[in-house]
Every structure is written in C-alpha cells, then in structure tokens.
Amino acid sequence: MSGPGGWWRGKSTPAKVETYTRWSFHFFALIELTSIGLPLFANVPSTLSWWLFPLVCGHAVLCAVTASRALDWVRGTRDRPRRLLTALAATTALVAVAALTLSGTDWRPATDAEVRLGASVFVGVIAFGTGTLALGTRDRRRMTHVVLGATVGAGAASFPLGVPGPAALVTAGTVLLTAGFLTFTAAFSVWLLDAVYELDAARETRARLAVAEERLRFGRDLHDVMGRNLAVIALKSELAVQLARRGRPEAVDQMTEVQRMARESQREVREVVRGYREADLAVELAGAQGVLKAAGIACEVTGSAPGLPAQVQSALGWVVREATTNVLRHGDARWCGVSLRVTDGRVTLTVENDGVPDAVPGAPGAGEGTGPGGGSGLAGLRERLTGLDGTLRAGPVEGGTFRLTAEVPMPDPPGPNPPAPDPPAPDPSAVPVPRRVNEVRS
The missing domain is CATH 1.20.5 (Single alpha-helices involved in coiled-coils or other helix-helix interfaces)
Structure with missing residues (x-):
C-alpha cells in the first residue's frame, strides 16, 4: 500500500513491537546527545567542549549500533556482538574518565557549573552504556553483575582523580540508580518482545490445532x-x-x-x-463481533437475521466469516461495522472497516484464502451468491475505508395451491361400450 503509513500497516503486530523497541533504544542515543552532549558548549570552554563533544557523540552512536545488533542476537538473526560489546565497555570507561577532568586540575581550577556538568556526563555515559550492555546478556544475574560492576567502577575511578569521599559515594549511588533503571528498561523490553512473538506463535499453533481437530x-x-x-x-x-x-x-x-x-x-x-x-448468520455475526473485539478492533453490528430463508442465511454467513478473516489478516483496522437490512425484497449485508489492505480483495491474489466448500476467498463467495442471483462488491471507498457489500434477493414465498381445473365434459360419441365379462370364457 502506498502512503506515509504503508510500511507500518504492512507489518505484523510482533514486527511493530520489534520496530518500536528498536527505535526506542535509538531514541536513547538522541537523549544522551541532547542531555549531556549539547550542554557542554554552554558551560565548558570551547577548546574542552569541542574535545569532549565528539566523544559523547561517538559513545551515543556506538550505543545505538550495539543495541540494534544485540536485539538481532536476542531474536536469533545474528551472532552475539562480542566485539561491539567490548568496544562499548571500553568507550564508556574512556568517556567517563574524560568527563571527570571537568572537575578541574591543579593547573586549571573548575567552576561550579563545570563540576556539576562533569558529574552529569560521568553518570549519564555510564548509565547509558550499562543499559545497552545489558542487552548483550539474557541472564538476570549477569545483568545485576554489570550494574554492580559499573557502580563499583564509578566509585573506584572517582578517588584517584581527587573527588572527595562523600561526593564519590553520591556519584556511585546515582550510577546505581540510573544504570539499574536503564538496565531494567532494557530487560523488560526484551521480555515483552519475546512474549509478543511467543503469543503470536501460540496463536498460529492454536489455529493449526483447530483445523486439525x-x-x-x-x-x-x-x-x-x-x-x-x-x-x-x-x-x-x-x-x-x-x-x-x-x-x-x-x-x-x-x-x-x-x-x-x-x-x-x-x-x-x-x-x-x-x-x-451451511453457516448460521446469527451465529456468524456474534462470532465475528467477539473475534474482532478480542483482536482489539471495535465492532458494531446492526440489524438481525431472524426470518430470513435458510439458504440466504447460509450464504451471508459465509460472507461474514470471510470478511472477518480479511479484516484480521489483510488490514490493520481499528474499527469495523457490520449492517444487515432488508429493503425492497433484497437482503443487503455491508461490512466496513478503516484498515484498507495492501491490495484490493477480489483482484487476483488479493485476499483469496481457502474457504470450505466454496472455492477460495471472495471468488468462492461470488459463486455462492451467484447461485442465489446475488452480487458481491468489495473495494476501498472515500476516507480510507474498505467496504464489502453483498446483496441477495428474497425468494418469493410459496403461494396457496391453485384449484384443480374442472374435468372436461364427456363426449357422448366417445363413451366406450362396456363389454360383457362372461363373453369370453377360458
């Protein structure tokens, strides 16, 4: 489907969750640049800021690349990025130590703003680096060790550079909280992504088992x-x-x-x-409403089926079933409306939804799923309706809505039995002469 959102609509639900997770970690790199990289130019001398800013940029980009490769490893599409993880750990330590130089030296005293900024860069770089490194392991114990190691390393690196003891403890505690939070976020995101894929696989397995049963x-x-x-x-x-x-x-x-x-x-x-x-129309309408609501699609059904002939209910029941399948399989709908009305001796069933599929159903290869006993997809529905002198129309309409309309004429009710015609009057000349039974004797 063409359009700005076509690439998103074409993705399955697990793929959408994976894309959202991946770009969330990329957004963390942007947060790192804007929160601890750009303030360098306003609070640090230009020479020092132009020296530290590329380091922060390189660390943010390396975090984004490592997060993407680590997610590929979690999904089983790549090997574990060991070299990237090692490079990220070394770069995190280098940038963190460089940030502590903003606290001042013997030959260049630091201002209060530089001290605060140096501490924020130190804590931020370690927190973002630790949260990204957590994606490279699937064991919760190892994630805990990574956070604790970053905390102890931050405290140990502060003392040789002249940071006072209380300030070093506060810095270590801040690293523990921020790194722990980002690590928990990474672990939860990976768990959620795996759960979505497992639920999708379970749904497919349940569908196959239902077919087998x-x-x-x-x-x-x-x-x-x-x-x-x-x-x-x-x-x-x-x-x-x-x-x-x-x-x-x-x-x-x-x-x-x-x-x-x-x-x-x-x-x-x-x-x-x-x-x-045969399909019961009332059962199919109730089932379609329940299935769509379970899939997170608001469904509104108007009209009722009682009083319709059995053959009409069966044909329209298959229309409801196929339309519901197409809404779930071929589109990304948030709303679906089903209306049934009888006017001028014709039954009209309309199914509308706001998830226009990538291809117009009814065209070759578009929405043609196998249907029991009736051919395949919409082609089978047209065969069923043709047998009842009905019609089927399907396609997108204005406002980004897809509409499927089926019309079936109501069969004529059987009238009273016509009176039997009166027998013709006998012709006297044609009346046979009775034979005598005893005329011929055996």
Whole structure:
C-alpha cells in the first residue's frame, strides 16, 4: 500500500513491537546527545567542549549500533556482538574518565557549573552504556553483575582523580540508580518482545490445532456414516457373487439391496458435507463481533437475521466469516461495522472497516484464502451468491475505508395451491361400450 503509513500497516503486530523497541533504544542515543552532549558548549570552554563533544557523540552512536545488533542476537538473526560489546565497555570507561577532568586540575581550577556538568556526563555515559550492555546478556544475574560492576567502577575511578569521599559515594549511588533503571528498561523490553512473538506463535499453533481437530471430527463423522454401510455393501456383494455362481435368482435381490445401500450412503455423505457448508448468520455475526473485539478492533453490528430463508442465511454467513478473516489478516483496522437490512425484497449485508489492505480483495491474489466448500476467498463467495442471483462488491471507498457489500434477493414465498381445473365434459360419441365379462370364457 502506498502512503506515509504503508510500511507500518504492512507489518505484523510482533514486527511493530520489534520496530518500536528498536527505535526506542535509538531514541536513547538522541537523549544522551541532547542531555549531556549539547550542554557542554554552554558551560565548558570551547577548546574542552569541542574535545569532549565528539566523544559523547561517538559513545551515543556506538550505543545505538550495539543495541540494534544485540536485539538481532536476542531474536536469533545474528551472532552475539562480542566485539561491539567490548568496544562499548571500553568507550564508556574512556568517556567517563574524560568527563571527570571537568572537575578541574591543579593547573586549571573548575567552576561550579563545570563540576556539576562533569558529574552529569560521568553518570549519564555510564548509565547509558550499562543499559545497552545489558542487552548483550539474557541472564538476570549477569545483568545485576554489570550494574554492580559499573557502580563499583564509578566509585573506584572517582578517588584517584581527587573527588572527595562523600561526593564519590553520591556519584556511585546515582550510577546505581540510573544504570539499574536503564538496565531494567532494557530487560523488560526484551521480555515483552519475546512474549509478543511467543503469543503470536501460540496463536498460529492454536489455529493449526483447530483445523486439525476439525479435520479429525469430519473424518470421524465420515467413518461413522460410511463404515457400516460399506461393510454391509461388501458382504452383500460377496453373497451376490456366490449366489450368481450357483445360478440362484436371489443374486438379483442382493444386488438390488447393494444398490439401495450405495444410494443411502451417498445421501448421508451429502448431509454430512451440507452440515459443514451451511453457516448460521446469527451465529456468524456474534462470532465475528467477539473475534474482532478480542483482536482489539471495535465492532458494531446492526440489524438481525431472524426470518430470513435458510439458504440466504447460509450464504451471508459465509460472507461474514470471510470478511472477518480479511479484516484480521489483510488490514490493520481499528474499527469495523457490520449492517444487515432488508429493503425492497433484497437482503443487503455491508461490512466496513478503516484498515484498507495492501491490495484490493477480489483482484487476483488479493485476499483469496481457502474457504470450505466454496472455492477460495471472495471468488468462492461470488459463486455462492451467484447461485442465489446475488452480487458481491468489495473495494476501498472515500476516507480510507474498505467496504464489502453483498446483496441477495428474497425468494418469493410459496403461494396457496391453485384449484384443480374442472374435468372436461364427456363426449357422448366417445363413451366406450362396456363389454360383457362372461363373453369370453377360458
């Protein structure tokens, strides 16, 4: 689908969650640049700021790249980025130590603003680096060790550079809180992403199991119908063969019975298949509303099905089922409306939704899913409606809405039985002369 949001609408729900997670970590790099990188130019001499700002930029970019590769590793599409993780750890330590130089030296005393900015750069770089490093491990214990190691390292690096003891403890505590929060955010994001993919896989597995269970049930019904009849047909056919070899006339009676049993089996199989092909419109409307609401799509159903002929309800029930499947599978709808009305002797079913699919259903290859007993997708629906002199229209309309409309004429109600015509008056010349029964004697 063309348009600014076409690339987003074309993604599945797990892919959308993965994209959101990935760009959230990229946004962390932008936060690092704006919160601790840009303030350098306003509070630090130009020579020192132009020296520290590229380090902060390089650290932010390295965090974004490492986060992206680590997410690929979590999803199993890449190997673990060991070199990037090592490079990020070394760069984090380098930039953090460089930030402490803003606290001043023996030959250049620092202002209060420089001291505060140096502490913020020191804590921020370690926090963002630790949170990104947490993506490179799946073990909670190792994540805890990374946070504790960053905290101890921050406190240990402060003392040799002349930071007072209380200030070093405060800095270590701040690193513990910020790094722990970002690490928890990274761990929760990975857990949520894995949970979404597992739920999607479970839904597909449940759908396959439902199809397999339905096939087994259909197979059991066919076995119950055909098993006994085929066994009787086989026995009577064998008996007819034996009787025919002996020249007995009873063989004809047995073959007549075989023929009757075959026709009875054919009738029963048709009844079983017809039970699977027929759909109740009221049940389909309620089921569609429940399925769409479970998928997070607001569904509004107007109109009712009572009083419609069985064949009309069955055909429109399949329309509701196929339209619901297309809304869930081919679009990204947030709202769906189903209306049923009877006007001028025609039943009109309209299904609208605001998730226009990538291709117009009804075109070759668009929304043509396999449908039971009726062909495939909308093509099968058109075949069903054509048998009732109905029509089916599907396509996008104004306002980014997709509309599917099915119309079926109401069958004419059976009228009263017409009176039997009066018999013609007999022609006297054509009246036969009765014969005497005893005229001919045997």
